[in-house]
Amino acid sequence: MDHHQLIQQFKEKAQLVSATIHPEMTLETALTTAVKYCQKKSSCQTSRPWESPPGHQDNGGAREHVKTIALPENHASLETLLSPMCSSRGIELVTKNFRNHARGMDMGITFADYGIADTGTLVIGCDGEDMRLATMISDIHVALLPQSRIRSTALELTDELEDMMAAPGAYTAFITGPSRTADIERVLAIGVHGPLELHIMLLKD
Amino acid sequence: MEKKTSQETLKAYRKRIDTALDNDFLRTAMDRFAVAYKEGRKNAFKDMDTDDLIEQVAILKKKAIENRTALLEEFTFQAEKKGIQVHMAADAQEANNIISHIGKAANCQKVIKSKSMTAEETHLNPWLENRGFKVTETDLGEWIVQLRHEGPSHMVMPAIHLSRYQVADLFSQVTDSRQDAKIEGLVKVARSTLRDNFIEADMGITGANFLIAKTATMGLVTNEGNARLATTLPRVHVVLAGIDKILPSLEDALKVARVLPRNATGQQLTSYVTWITGPSQCTSMETDKREMHIVLLDNGRSAIADDPLFSQVLHCVRCGACANVCPVYRMVGGHQMGHIYIGAIGLITTYFFHGRENARNLVQNCTNCGACKAVCAANIDLPRLIKEVHARIQDEEGHPLKSLLLAKVLKNRKLFHGLLRSASLAQVPVTGNTPYLRHLPMVFSNEHNFRALPAIAKVPFRDRWKKLKPRIDKPAMKIILFSGCVQDFVYPEQLEAAVKLFKKGSVDVEFPMGQSCCGLPAMMMGEKEAARDVAIQNVKAMRGFNAQWIVTLCASCASHLTHATRDLTKGFLPDKEIKDFIQRIIPFSDFINRFAPETVLPGGKDLASHAPKAVSTAGKGKVTWHSPCHLCRGMGVRNAPKDLIAASGQTFVQAEEEETCCGFGGSFSANFPAVSREILTRKLDDAENTGAELLVTECPGCVLQLRGGAVNQERNLKVSHLAELLAGTVKTSSD
Ligand code: SF4
Numbered sequence: 059m060d061h062h063q064l065i066q067q068f069k070e071k072a073q074l075v076s077a078t079i080h081p082e083m084t085l086e087t088a089l090t091t092a093v094k095y096c097q098k099k100s101s102c103q104t105s106r107p108w109e110s111p112p113g114h115q116d117n118g119g120a121r122e123h124v125k126t127i128a129l130p131e132n133h134a135s136l137e138t139l140l141s142p143m144c145s146s147r148g149i150e151l152v153t154k155n156f157r158n159h160a161r162g163m164d165m166g167i168t169f170a171d172y173g174i175a176d177t178g179t180l181v182i183g184c185d186g187e188d189m190r191l192a193t194m195i196s197d198i199h200v201a202l203l204p205q206s207r208i209r210s211t212a213l214e215l216t217d218e219l220e221d222m223m224a225a226p227g228a229y230t231a232f233i234t235g236p237s238r239t240a241d242i243e244r245v246l247a248i249g250v251h252g253p254l255e256l257h258i259m260l261l262k263d
Numbered sequence: 264m265e266k267k268t269s270q271e272t273l274k275a276y277r278k279r280i281d282t283a284l285d286n287d288f289l290r291t292a293m294d295r296f297a298v299a300y301k302e303g304r305k306n307a308f309k310d311m312d313t314d315d316l317i318e319q320v321a322i323l324k325k326k327a328i329e330n331r332t333a334l335l336e337e338f339t340f341q342a343e344k345k346g347i348q349v350h351m352a353a354d355a356q357e358a359n360n361i362i363s364h365i366g367k368a369a370n371c372q373k374v375i376k377s378k379s380m381t382a383e384e385t386h387l388n389p390w391l392e393n394r395g396f397k398v399t400e401t402d403l404g405e406w407i408v409q410l411r412h413e414g415p416s417h418m419v420m421p422a423i424h425l426s427r428y429q430v431a432d433l434f435s436q437v438t439d440s441r442q443d444a445k446i447e448g449l450v451k452v453a454r455s456t457l458r459d460n461f462i463e464a465d466m467g468i469t470g471a472n473f474l475i476a477k478t479a480t481m482g483l484v485t486n487e488g489n490a491r492l493a494t495t496l497p498r499v500h501v502v503l504a505g506i507d508k509i510l511p512s513l514e515d516a517l518k519v520a521r522v523l524p525r526n527a528t529g530q531q532l533t534s535y536v537t538w539i540t541g542p543s544q545c546t547s548m549e550t551d552k553r554e555m556h557i558v559l560l561d562n563g564r565s566a567i568a569d570d571p572l573f574s575q576v577l578h579c580v581r582c583g584a585c586a587n588v589c590p591v592y593r594m595v596g597g598h599q600m601g602h603i604y605i606g607a608i609g610l611i612t613t614y615f616f617h618g619r620e621n622a623r624n625l626v627q628n629c630t631n632c633g634a635c636k637a638v639c640a641a642n643i644d645l646p647r648l649i650k651e652v653h654a655r656i657q658d659e660e661g662h663p664l665k666s667l668l669l670a671k672v673l674k675n676r677k678l679f680h681g682l683l684r685s686a687s688l689a690q691v692p693v694t695g696n697t698p699y700l701r702h703l704p705m706v707f708s709n710e711h712n713f714r715a716l717p718a719i720a721k722v723p724f725r726d727r728w729k730k731l732k733p734r735i736d737k738p739a740m741k742i743i744l745f746s747g748c749v750q751d752f753v754y755p756e757q758l759e760a761a762v763k764l765f766k767k768g769s770v771d772v773e774f775p776m777g778q779s780c781c782g783l784p785a786m787m788m789g790e791k792e793a794a795r796d797v798a799i800q801n802v803k804a805m806r807g808f809n810a811q812w813i814v815t816l817c818a819s820c821a822s823h824l825t826h827a828t829r830d831l832t833k834g835f836l837p838d839k840e841i842k843d844f845i846q847r848i849i850p851f852s853d854f855i856n857r858f859a860p861e862t863v864l865p866g867g868k869d870l871a872s873h874a875p876k877a878v879s880t881a882g883k884g885k886v887t888w889h890s891p892c893h894l895c896r897g898m899g900v901r902n903a904p905k906d907l908i909a910a911s912g913q914t915f916v917q918a919e920e921e922e923t924c925c926g927f928g929g930s931f932s933a934n935f936p937a938v939s940r941e942i943l944t945r946k947l948d949d950a951e952n953t954g955a956e957l958l959v960t961e962c963p964g965c966v967l968q969l970r971g972g973a974v975n976q977e978r979n980l981k982v983s984h985l986a987e988l989l990a991g992t993v994k995t996s997s998d
């Protein structure tokens with residue numbers, strides 16, 4: 059299989075598990091697309107719709123009005139691009155202490171280290187706590203994946219994965235689609251404790 | 264949840280089962296699941312060599328278990344180097360104790376858990392709750408059963424026994440606000456409600472799917488994302504895992520991960536596979552690192568690993584597939600099909616982890632259909648181990664009278680056959696005008712009314728043999744006919760049909776009089792010694808006949824003789840003789856199909872000329888097939904009988920669940936008549952849905968079950984043995 063076919067397989071498999079694929083973009087377009095999408099979405103979903111009117115704020119509580127995008131600190135290079143995009147749309151760009159937002163954020167943007175074609179999986183090194191939380195507590199996780207980083211199978215990546223996992227404190231995530239459950243009547247429902255949507259932005263190299 | 268007390272009798276257990284059978288929601292849900300699972304699994308493994316992938320898992324797990332001492336040492340060394348505190352727990356109580364001490368020492372009050380079967384095994388939750396911790400399950404299904412004060416009813420889908428309405432009621436109570444019975448919405452309730460628990464928790468407890476010795480990395484295979492939050496937000500992380508979870512390298516873990524989700528739920532991969540190497544960053548700790556502990560649980564695992572037969576139990580990767588395909592599980596659900604671990608593996612591990620009292624009744628609740636073995640992610644010989652556990656329990660506690668009687672009778676062939684002969688006289692007043700006997704003396708139970716039972720033949724096959732034996736001038740080959748007791752004494756006409764066919768093909772047939780019951784009924788009742796005795800008798804009975812094949816029309820006999828004889832007779836008979844015996848066993852359809860074209864049936868596959876007129880004139884001539892468990896899975900014979908049906912000039916129509924068990928299982932149907940009846944009903948529905956008028960099979964046990972059910976339920980369906988169809992001797996009346 060040549061690399062083009064691998065990319066094709068990756069796309070198909072990722073879509074099968076309800077991920078949204080945005081093909082072939084520059085970094086800038088990818089971020090613009092993400093921010094625009096965030097603006098359109100309804101406010102953070104971890105609120106309790108059946109409770110008192112929205113707007114109340116508690117410690118670490120979801121804010122109903124101001125939307126938030128989580129960008130982990132190790133992604134500082136993206137901040138200069140993202141910052142103006144967010145402020146012009148009234149979105150707050152948060153770059154640290156995501157723990158204080160653990161009830162939920164609207165979007166988390168991270169790079170992915172690899173893509174695995176045969177299952178449509180992302181491999182993301184999440185050693186830092188904020189890196190992890192960005193992929194967990196956001197309603198929407200946007201993953202930026204350079205196309206050249208797509209491999210055929212997980213087994214083919216064994217050496218690279220072992221390197222990622224070697225250091226004490228390493229936390230490596232395979233992410234295949236948004237979080238899901240079939241625990242009630244075996245009916246598939248998307249979005250349990252993790253993101254409700256997973257968007258994969260394939261970046262041109 | 265119905266409590267399972269240590270004194271639960273078989274009768275009380277049956278009552279619990281009856282309640283489950285009356286649960287309509289469970290019935291429908293399980294039926295749908297059983298069909299959907301098969302399809303999902305097939306798709307997930309599409310274009311892959313499933314057997315090879317599973318074999319690789321079996322081999323790597325076997326090596327890891329054999330090498331466990333060195334691996335444990337390596338894992339511990341690496342883990343401590345990475346800053347993990349490693350604890351060894353000899354048993355459940357010690358593990359729980361270690362965990363509550365960790366909690367106290369770290370000043371934890373609130374605990375969140377992501378799903379861990381090992382924590383269920385040690386009954387960790389009540390232990391922690393009794394010591395003042397507030398424990399919250401965060402896997403949706405586990406949370407639901409926790410709120411209902413139940414245990415999980417499936418290893419992968421803990422709340423599969425509940426409907427959305429029940430969940431909605433439960434969540435309405437929890438949130439103090441009416442929740443609709445819409446699944447998407449209910450999931451969001453869990454998402455929102457549990458988020459606070461994550462934020463407030465001091466300690467997160469998880470299991471582990473893999474512990475990798477080389478790097479001390481733990482792997483977690485999950486869908487919901489709760490395990491990731493549980494290992495990220497709380498300041499203390501405790502892993503509770505069995506020592507059997509240790510693997511040498513990431514490569515091994517990836518190979519298991521390739522099979523596990525596909526086999527469990529038909530997913531190519533779960534949403535998340537998380538790999539954690541030691542304490543990760545935790546900003547709520549002064550050190551910026553989480554406190555991380557791994558509690559390695561033995562709880563009998565070392566003893567299992569040392570047992571040459573049972574060590575394979577530890578190859579289990581907890582995919583739950585053995586429950587997904589089990590016909591009994593499908594009828595009764597998880598709470599009746601395991602103590603903590605559920606499905607076939609649960610029947611076995613209950614004995615080791617939770618004791619004989621909890622296992623005694625469970626191990627009998629198995630039809631021995633082999634569906635679990637055929638699907639197992641680690642190739643474990645589950646049905647065999649279930650029978651072995653049963654035998655062990657009886658050896659330890661003493662054998663019940665009826666099983667002792669059976670053993671005693673079986674060991675003495677003349678006594679056994681004498682009893683059967685006199686039974687044919689004794690039944691006359693019982694059967695009245697019908698040919699159906701209410702109480703088959705072979706099965707000591709009086710709860711068989713769900714199907715009509717056949718009468719013992721007036722003259723058994725063995726007494727007809729002298730007259731029947733064909734004289735053949737130039738035989739093409741010589742075979743031995745192995746009848747098994749049901750055909751010999753209940754359905755001699757099936758054997759006669761076969762003899763007719765053999766004669767046509769110039770096959771010389773011998774019927775050694777020394778042959779007895781194959782011994783499977785003894786194994787099913789936990790009477791291993793008796794099974795050995797008859798196995799030896801049977802091998803010896805073949806001496807001096809010099810035949811090429813030992814053909815049997817009973818799939819269960821074929822499978823039992825093929826797979827059990829070696830272990831039973833090793834050391835009692837010469838190895839060569841045992842091997843020679845086993846290699847010659849062949850099921851009837853396989854034999855005819857292999858040799859029919861040239862030797863056995865002149866005219867080859869053109870069997871149309873022998874087409875049974877009785878059937879084709881009776882209707883459309885549509886014939887469907889029930890594949891006996893011991894034929895398709897036991898002997899790997901799948902197409903031969905169907906080819907023969909088609910070649911016989913009939914219209915073959917395939918049933919959707921052709922390979923699903925009929926629910927007979929010998930003593931199983933006597934012990935659990937209600938379950939047997941339900942399995943049977945579904946089987947007959949499936950056959951009738953094809954529009955066929957004749958259901959053909961290749962095992963007298965299946966004929967007994969299916970025909971009896973069809974008669975009792977007044978179905979428009981005849982049942983016959985394949986030999987009768989081919990020989991044109993299918994009867995037109997319902998008997
Ligand atoms: S042999 Fe059949 S009935 Fe017994 S546990 Fe396995 S699947 Fe269930």
Ligand code: SF4
Nearest residue numbers: 579580582583585639
């Ligand atoms: S015994 Fe086999 S099928 Fe059953 S859970 Fe274990 S690995 Fe899966």
